[in-house]
Amino acid sequence: MAFKFQINDDVDWKIDENLLQKAKDNMPEIYHETVIPERIVEIVEDTDKLGGVSVKESSSKIYSLSDTTYNRGTEVIFDLGDHYVGRFSIDIDSVGSPMDAPLTLKITFAEVPSELTSDSAKYDGWLSSSWIQEELVHIDELPIRLNLPRRYAARFIRVSVLDTSPKWRAKFTNPVFNAESSVKMNDVTLKETGNVQIDNINVIATKTLLDCMQEIFEDEPKRDRRLWLGDLRLQALANYETFNNTTLVKRSLYLFGGMTAKDGRIPANVFTKPNLLPDDTFLFDYSVFFGVVLSDYFDRTSDWETLTDLYDVAKKQMDYAFKFVDENGCLSLPEEYPAFIDWSNDFDKTTAAQGTLIFSLKKFIQLSVVLHDQDYQYYEDMLKKLSDYAIYTLYDSEKVAFISGEDGEINIASQVWMIIAEIMDQATNQKIIQEMIDTQFPVSGIATPYMYHHIVEAMFIAGISEEAIKLMQEYWGKMVDLGADTFWEAFEPENPDYSPYGDPIVSSFCHAWSCTPVYLTSKYI
Numbered sequence: 001m002a003f004k005f006q007i008n009d010d011v012d013w014k015i016d017e018n019l020l021q022k023a024k025d026n027m028p029e030i031y032h033e034t035v036i037p038e039r040i041v042e043i044v045e046d047t048d049k050l051g052g053v054s055v056k057e058s059s060s061k062i063y064s065l066s067d068t069t070y071n072r073g074t075e076v077i078f079d080l081g082d083h084y085v086g087r088f089s090i091d092i093d094s095v096g097s098p099m100d101a102p103l104t105l106k107i108t109f110a111e112v113p114s115e116l117t118s119d120s121a122k123y124d125g126w127l128s129s130s131w132i133q134e135e136l137v138h139i140d141e142l143p144i145r146l147n148l149p150r151r152y153a154a155r156f157i158r159v160s161v162l163d164t165s166p167k168w169r170a171k172f173t174n175p176v177f178n179a180e181s182s183v184k185m186n187d188v189t190l191k192e193t194g195n196v197q198i199d200n201i202n203v204i205a206t207k208t209l210l211d212c213m214q215e216i217f218e219d220e221p222k223r224d225r226r227l228w229l230g231d232l233r234l235q236a237l238a239n240y241e242t243f244n245n246t247t248l249v250k251r252s253l254y255l256f257g258g259m260t261a262k263d264g265r266i267p268a269n270v271f272t273k274p275n276l277l278p279d280d281t282f283l284f285d286y287s288v289f290f291g292v293v294l295s296d297y298f299d300r301t302s303d304w305e306t307l308t309d310l311y312d313v314a315k316k317q318m319d320y321a322f323k324f325v326d327e328n329g330c331l332s333l334p335e336e337y338p339a340f341i342d343w344s345n346d347f348d349k350t351t352a353a354q355g356t357l358i359f360s361l362k363k364f365i366q367l368s369v370v371l372h373d374q375d376y377q378y379y380e381d382m383l384k385k386l387s388d389y390a391i392y393t394l395y396d397s398e399k400v401a402f403i404s405g406e407d408g409e410i411n412i413a414s415q416v417w418m419i420i421a422e423i424m425d426q427a428t429n430q431k432i433i434q435e436m437i438d439t440q441f442p443v444s445g446i447a448t449p450y451m452y453h454h455i456v457e458a459m460f461i462a463g464i465s466e467e468a469i470k471l472m473q474e475y476w477g478k479m480v481d482l483g484a485d486t487f488w489e490a491f492e493p494e495n496p497d498y499s500p501y502g503d504p505i506v507s508s509f510c511h512a513w514s515c516t517p518v519y520l521t522s523k524y525i
């Protein structure tokens with residue numbers, strides 16, 4: 001597994017309160033929307049949908065909810081009509097003889113119908129089961145308005161009555177979901193592309209981003225709720241084309257800038273609640289993307305203050321990254337500082353990692369030019385060394401492909417990252433992508449929309465636009481066909497039930513890194 005729990009309790013942190021103060025000063029306002037469930041539904045078998053299930057409207061109607069009463073073993077599933085992030089409340093009363101025992105409820109929140117069919121008691125994945133959105137609630141006295149304190153990501157809410165007593169039944173009224181985000185859908189006018197499927201994908205992509213834009217760019221509202229650097233890079237790009245909330249990007253940059261390791265490493269993610277705290281997890285590609293996010297942000301905003309405040313953070317990280325580059329320009333990473341690239345581990349990531357460094361270094365050099373950094377030439381020399389190694393050692397002109405690892409493996413991720421790094425001329429880029437399509441498509445063994453994003457972007461960069469659009473339609477379109485209201489964290493079309501965690505019940509079905517079609521279409525179509 002490329003990603004495993006890292007416990008680096010010996011990191012010497014550099015917490016820069018001045019930079020963190022600027023992050024705090026840019027805290028966004030949170031908007032609220034009252035969402036009333038649209039209908040009551042039942043789970044039905046449906047082999048065309050994710051996990052082989054979907055929902056159909058129940059014979060119990062939402063408008064006559066107060067006419068129905070519930071006792072042991074009965075349940076109601078509310079459908080909000082779309083995916084939302086927020087808090088749930090409901091009125092509960094008892095009907096019949098006096099309430100002679102507590103009411104016990106199990107309340108389950110689900111982003112997709114298949115979550116409602118998983119048995120949480122049988123969960124055996126490697127992530128904490130505490131992420132499962134399920135509450136056991138005992139209520140001693142009725143009536144009450146039950147306000148659940150936690151925030152959930154959900155479209156469906158199942159209220160199961162575990163027990164009342166033979167003397168009385170529970171009655172539910174006024175279910176309300178108070179949805180939260182730091183942006184509003186009304187603030188966006190999406191460009192129409194003339195391709196109905198792409199336009200629909202873009203609406204869902206924008207909703208995915210909205211649900212992840214809270215007090216930070218959360219990677220996902222259901223589980224981690226953290227600011228991850230790799231996810232942030234793509235979120236920021238999609239955000240510029242939609243909500244264009246540059247303040248939230250600025251805040252994110254200051255959060256990472258203010259919490260680095262003393263040796264220069266930037267953590268893969270930071271916590272913001274209850275206090276600001278860096279995670280002791282380090283992913284090489286995510287770390288070097290800090291300068292990329294800064295450069296993209298500066299391109300959009302020309303915000304000199306942020307650039308000058310944070311340039312040294314990017315520089316120190318770049319210098320740290322060079323520790324793993326030998327005199328020939330070959331990057332080799334130690335096990336404790338892996339490159340993420342994708343959740344799949346079915347391929348060698350060495351060359352892709354080198355591509356991420358070249359790509360990031362180029363963006364960093366642009367900043368060093370803007371700031372007239374005297375060390376500029378050193379970075380140009382390093383770029384040449386890294387690029388030459390890729391061109392003369394990693395590129396196999398007979399195979400029209402970059403090789404990776406000791407066995408000279410040819411895989412999609414290596415081609416993609418080297419194209420994104422733009423080290424070859426355009427004619428060669430095109431040949432590489434064409435060869436990749438001929439020999440390695442249909443794509444398999446790639447597990448995330450994150451990596452699919454990079455495949456599509458590389459195809460656009462190489463000018464293979466028709467195929468890029470086709471892949472985008474096939475991949476994101478397949479999620480839509482399977483029932484997506486928001487796009488998912490992981491998705492392997494050849495294995496739709498795949499979860500990186502060993503059980504899809506903890507997978508996130510609204511994951512920010514999957515929102516990029518809206519950026520890709522805006523930039524390349």
Ligand code: RAM
Pocket residue numbers: 003219220224228230231340489
């Ligand atoms: C997970 C999250 C996050 C991703 C990391 C590598 O914990 O899904 O979004 O960036 O993995």
